[in-house]
Amino acid sequence: MEFALALFALAYSGLVLFVLAYSLRKVFPPMRAALTGFAISVALHLFTTLLMGEHMLLALAFWGVPHLLVLPLLLWAAKRQAEVA
Numbered sequence: 001m002e003f004a005l006a007l008f009a010l011a012y013s014g015l016v017l018f019v020l021a022y023s024l025r026k027v028f029p030p031m032r033a034a035l036t037g038f039a040i041s042v043a044l045h046l047f048t049t050l051l052m053g054e055h056m057l058l059a060l061a062f063w064g065v066p067h068l069l070v071l072p073l074l075l076w077a078a079k080r081q082a083e084v085a
Contacts, residue, residue, distance in 0.1 A: 005062075013066035016041055017074050025081070034078035038071060 020037035021030075028036060045063045052059045 006066075009062050010066040010069060013041075013063060014070045014073075017067065017070050018077075021074060021078065030078040030081035031075070034074045038067070038074065042067060 017034075017037055020041060021034045024033035024037050027033070045067070049056055049059045049063070
């Protein structure tokens with residue numbers, strides 16, 4: 001069950017970050033859109049994590065670790081888009 005939850009968390013983080021960066025790409029250059037999307041997602045998730053009370057560390061692990069795992073892929077994709085444009 002833990003593996004399924006970890007996979008879900010990774011997929012959720014990837015989806016959130018890439019969709020947010022894609023939608024911000026219409027306003028900002030690709031690298032700035034990726035970093036802004038990451039910052040918005042972290043700020044929103046951190047705010048909701050602070051409201052979790054005693055389950056704060058579990059919630060932080062549920063979104064924090066996958067966000068950090070997806071960030072290099074997001075930056076790599078933004079770099080490739082910036083090179084093409």
